[in-house]
Amino acid sequence: MAEDLTQLLRRSARGEPGADQALWSAVHEQLRAMARQRLAGESSPQCDPTELVHEAFLKLDSLALTPKNRSHFLALAARAMRQVLIDQARSRRRDKRGGGQAPLTLLTRDLSDSAAQPVDVLDIEQALTELEALDARKARAIELSYFGGLTDEEAAEVLEVSTATLKRDLRTARAWLATALT
Template sequence: MSDSHIGDVDQLIPIVYDRLRALARQRLAAVPGEHSLNTTGLVHEAYLRFVESSGPTFQSRNHFLAIAARVMRNVLVDHVRSRVAAKRGGGAALLELGDQLSITGVDLDRVEDLDEALKRLELLDERQARMIEQRYFGGLSLEEVAGAMDLSLATVKRELRSARAWLAAELKTT
């Protein structure tokens, strides 16, 4: 897939479906005890949201994956919110954003805290919020994040370190 004009969701889904399933599997594995939403369900719900949003046009595969990261984040957060609302209880475990490609030690209650913290980070530094979203919710490699955002790899690494530190401090206070 070239970096020229790519087109709509219906053109892209068959090309990146396996990658989307792998990303969904990684995201779901990061939420222990999450069995009510499966890989296929997450990918299909993300697809439906793309279609309902009047079909944005994508410039590249990385651009599509970056937006898919945001959509999957929204699907997961909405799903967790509905589960927590139904359950209402349980303690919150520490949520960590490590250098690895996953969110570790996630308690369902903390997913919502992370989403709120990301919204606050977005107000302070939208670029850093997009990087966190693409890297940890979308599963993009550092190189893919750099390509999607048209930044150098060094800049992405530096800004992700800064964003993770800010989020860690923010999550400690909640």
């Protein structure tokens, strides 16, 4: 599948007829699974997985980026989903009638962790921006894992590190974020 997706990305980049539709068909379910996982922890999601995928895909398409391979594409998709969620949260915050709405929140990936405290996504965005200035790889690990819903193995592949290194980065980043968000 990874090789097929890489070939589809190349065909799409060359502008071959039908390549964009074939690419969309190939990645749609995987992106929906990423979006479902990302939205599963929301107390009251403001969009459904299909809407998040479509918004992210439109954002990617408008940027006219050329992903090099499957991993690069998944990283770009994770970034686009993050941006869509941030844009939605900012829009709700600006909405004068939205004062009573529940904030968009992020929880730990393990939804069985009942001790996890919900945090406003805009606070997470600010903290991630600060973390990125200190350690870009750890910030990307959080972005891929939590916003993109990638598994540890997929995120490690995107970042070109071992799974063990990714897990250490995630532990350190979560600890840093916990401190920054309190």
